[in-house]
Amino acid sequence: MDFTLRIWRQENEQSKGRFEIYKITNVSADSSFLEMLDLLNQQLVDKFEMPICFDHDCREGICGACGLYINGRPHGPDDAITTCQLHMRKFKDGDTIVIEPWRARPFPIIKDLVVDRTALDKIIEAGGYISVNTGGVPDANEIPISKKNADIAMDAASCIGCGACVAACKNASAMLFVSAKISQFAMLPQGRIEAKERVKRMIDKMDELGFGNCTNTGACEAECPKEISLTHIARLNREYFAAKIS
């Protein structure tokens, strides 16, 4: 397959970025999107030019490192996958593909398609944990948890922290990300102890870091590679109100 690629290139946070156009030919339909970029980078190295920088690591859709804005959609045209799981068979021969980094104020560009998502770590740092030290905890089966609740907690916990929800949102809100962690702990008895403090601290931190507000457009849910539901945002709001009025 042959493609025309319009790729965002930017030296660093301060410099002005621009689109560059590259032609690529003989791409296997079975190769992944990132393998297609590997091939392009190989050609750039052959010409002694600087390859395109992009974040990636596990290449099996779980580490959350990769994230490209492809033809106007986070992680590209397929549903429920990360960029590294996108395959070229999802495109048509001869397509032009536009590739951009996540664009959100809390995610400054480091280089080309690589952005700084430390802000997501900062939100977790503010309260995304249950405060137990190592050792001295009860037996794992001491507190039964209904399968239903454990399953909801697992649905929420499957968030990979890639930032697609923020990139998809017109307000650059991190509500889906925050709600995934809040919801996971809200469904578990272990998480209830600190629930009120946790939700206040995480929301405050999210606001402080410059993420926008949620206006319920649902773009985050539509683009989430792990299909995390808006229901979790509803639960987050409920937790937040409950924490504020008590």
Added chain:
Amino acid sequence: MAILNSKIPEGPLEQKWNNYKANQKLVNPANKRKLDVIVVGTGLAGASASASLGELGFNVKTFCYQDSPRRAHSIAAQGGINAAKNYQNDGDSIYRLFYDTIKGGDYRAREANVYRLAEVSNLIIDQCVAQGVPFAREYGGLLDNRSFGGALVSRTFYARGQTGQQLLLGVYSALMRQVNKGSVKLYTRHEMLNLVVIEGKARGIITRDLKTGKIERHFGHAVVIATGGYGNAFFLSTNAMGSNGSAVWQIYKKGAYFANPSFVQIHPTCIPVHGDFQSKLTLMSESLRNDGRIWVPGKKEDAEAIRNGKLKPTEIAEEDRDYYLERRYPAFGNLVPRDVASRAAKERCDAGYGVGTGLAVYLDFADAIKRQGKDVVEQRYGNLFQMYEKITDENPYETPMMIYPAIHYTMGGIWVDYELMTTIPGLYAIGEANFSDHGANRLGASALMQGLADGYFILPYTVQNYLSDEILVPRMSTDLPEFKEAEDEVIGRINRLMNIRGKESVDSFHRRFGLKLWDAVGMARNKEVLTKVIEDFKQMRKEFWKNIRIPGEQADMNPELEKAGRVADFIEIGELMARDALDREESCGGHFREEHQTDEGEALRNDKKFMYASAWEYKGEDKSPILHKEDLIYENIKVQTRNYKK
């Protein structure tokens, strides 16, 4: 020549760890604040160690090459984590987990370490549940278990097909809590490139900031290496793209012994290689072998027809299928250990019965779907089936999956004693980075167990036994000549790499090297090929340093430079792997020497001559390393031929 002292505590096996803890030295809370500990890596081992040491009050500096500690490759582990809880009342116990692990490792692991691992396994599950890890549960609200290879009990705890992710996010949250408290300082996008040794003790590391290229010096009273395995030496593996052996290799060059480098795990259930553009291989969890049946056509002509696209697997009649694992190993069937399952797949494919490209076998769920319904299968493995379909464009609910073995894990690693200390005082290696617990073959769901055991429950104790003697040592200045020297080495090497300006890209070289390594030190090894490949690797090393091309600048984000440094180390690691495989004139676990097999093609150990862990000492570039041997003594377990047939 130093003598290896494994420092195994006195007393009966089941009391060794308690005896150790009762007699070890501890550091008082006021002194902990004055002591700095460096931890490199934020996978299960590194993050749990960092969090636990931070909670205790030590001043921790934690490094990872990823943009966030939550991305470490422990996250990709799918199937589960073992523990001897015996919640299923099916006869499990600490002794049985210990026994299965030693036997699964083909009697090449240290008894005392493995027993301790089994002992602390139960604490890990308690800890994770307290952290909010959403393990799978039964309708009554209690924890669910499933079976994994090499065990006759169900002792594996899991969180769908994402157990590694959930455990890692658990330790990540504990780590971030300490970052918030200020007891852990986090350095992301930092790669360790050298170790600083002062008066024989590990005292710091040199790192490169991957955003800016800045070289930095960091001091620690002790240094902990938790950087995982070196499986990416093979280019194609189930490791993450950035997983590397560089930290481990740098400490080897500074005097830490490297143990059992040839013990590599080849995982039987991976999506087969299907093109030369491929950048990595994807694992399909071993848990699939609970319900999936592995087979190839029983007739060669059927296999050929399938390869040519003239026949579909669903058209092969039941009696014309060869469920070769069930046939060869009736007792364990599809749940034989990984090394056995991998070799059996290779044997069938080499004999001409392979499907797909010829290097693939079927993993079939038709029976499970018929027996339990599609819903049950979907609930258990849905995300794995979806992952398979995204990659291969085939629906495993309708046609059997195709799988083939691939490089997955390295049992070999830095030699450590009972305290997890390397041969350099003050330097520790934990998790996959060390060699300690899995012998010649690791059982499924045991890597997560070991990483968390080391980081939560072992290192935080043993490191104090060392640090208690360091309380009077003030924080050292990084202006000391030893720091400068180590930094100069790093800068010199980077300059050398940048100035080669040759013709071949790093990836292209790595792909060639990896294939050669796979052919010689992969699933089957022999003297002739190993002897030759050692010379080939020496030649390739020279070629690399003459002909690599790295565009861009040192003082900038430069992934080509990062990869070049890692591949330079992989070439040398590959050479040591081949040396170790050549030395070990026997077959055991994942190490299969073609010269040493039974008439039935099973691995043939030589306990008289090789019941030792090899520990290699670096002697300088172009000099042969020296082999030390730690004899393995089994007092609590009867050494037998591994038998999964009955």
